[in-house]
Amino acid sequence: MVTSRHPRVYGNHARTKVTRLAAPRHSLGFSINNRVKNLVCMSLVAILTFFSTIVSITWMDFSTTISNNSVHVIYGSSGKKSSEPIDPNAGKPITFLLLGQDTREGKNNNFAHDGETDNHQSDTAMVVQISADRSYVNIVSIPRDSMVNAPECDTTRGRIPAREHVMFNSIFAYGYAQGGDLSSAASCSLKTVNSLTGLDIDNFIVADFNGLSEMINAIGGVDLCIPVTTHDVYTGVTLKRGMRHLNGVTATQYARMRHDSASDGSDIMRTTRQQYLIKQLVHQALSKNLLTESGQLYQLAKSALNSLNISSGLANPATLVGLAMSLHKLDTSHIYARTIPIVADPSNPNRVVWDASAQEVWEKMRENRPLTNKRHNASSHPKSSDNVQNDNTQNNSSDHKSEYGPVNPKTGLVKDSSGRLIDPNTGGIVNPEDGTIRDPNTGYYMGIADKYINNTICAVPKS
Known part of the structure; x- marks a missing residue:
């Protein structure tokens, strides 16, 4: 059982203005002015499809979109105060935390399930690592029901003391309740992930389900294989076995289903569907023809950029274009997605804890290696x-x-x-x-x- 590792301590606050679209490069918290509107996978798709918009008029459009939505970074006393954009050509891996916010506000209520309430919990969490040579992407899902040790963290309204054996998704909610903003919520989650994994992640992205739906619609829907006919009593959605072309709402509902007839009701199984949706959406976006389907790609990138909050380390048009140019030929068989190894919590069979083998996964990521047992050939x-x-x-x-x-x-x-x-x-x-x-x-x-x-x-x- 693994609950904590490599703790780090952050202290007093200082504020620096950064642009909307991501987490801070070296920070604990943010005060975010505008609501986030996208689910976890949109950030990856946005980066991978940004290449399609490299013309002068869209460059100006995207630059305005990025600069018009700003956030403030709350720095701790760790000494990390750099806000320089990541250089996509520096030959270094890029790692960030993706958080899907569980909110029922506005159009997100279309994706509510089984009486869940709106209390700003982290419904989905994934650690994403883009390799230094841009030949592969690692994605590791962290179950929201994981019981972990949370280190102390700073918020906009003071410090939250360390806590032991708490649900992972409650860390986001607790940070929001204390700090009153997404800044605090996501920053506490980020610090916990770094403490548990030994990684040194500087960036995070918070998203919700309505934004994902809009992105899927922007490219005309997404193809998903439904391996077993299923019906969800909460949404009334029925999907028959076979390859289905789904619109944004239905595809997102499928990724959110937990109590449908083809599921065992666990959050763990639902996480696997979300991983599959990410890979299908990325694959479909990368398969678009830049010349004949540029309109769809533009709308996809625009939807993503309007919906995400990314830190100053990534929120730079030149940086995004450069990164996208190096990723647009990514072979999607080199997207290695998996859930961190878990076992049942001895004190509560309805919860899970990380298996000891989880550290082998994090070690690979700390060493910037692909999460595959095969020989990776870039x-x-x-x-x-x-x-x-x-x-x-x-x-x-x-x-x-x-x-x-x-x-x-x-x-x-x-x-x-x-x-x-x-x-x-x-x-x-x-x-x-x-x-x-x-x-x-x-x-x-x-x-x-x-x-x-x-x-x-x-x-x-x-x-």
């Missing part, structure tokens, strides 16, 4: 252009070998000596009926084998 995969059959590229490079043997190019999986399907990235066991991946040691969900379900369960002819 140049082995060109970008795929098929919206549905992700990464179905025939390749004989070492990247397609694992400790189990050769990887099936159609499914992206291998088989062990017992004939079970294995995800070579995580070593998890894949359910052939729905593509979910489970930890072989703990039995908990780790993710979804997106390539497997897209090309097997929901196989469709290439367009």
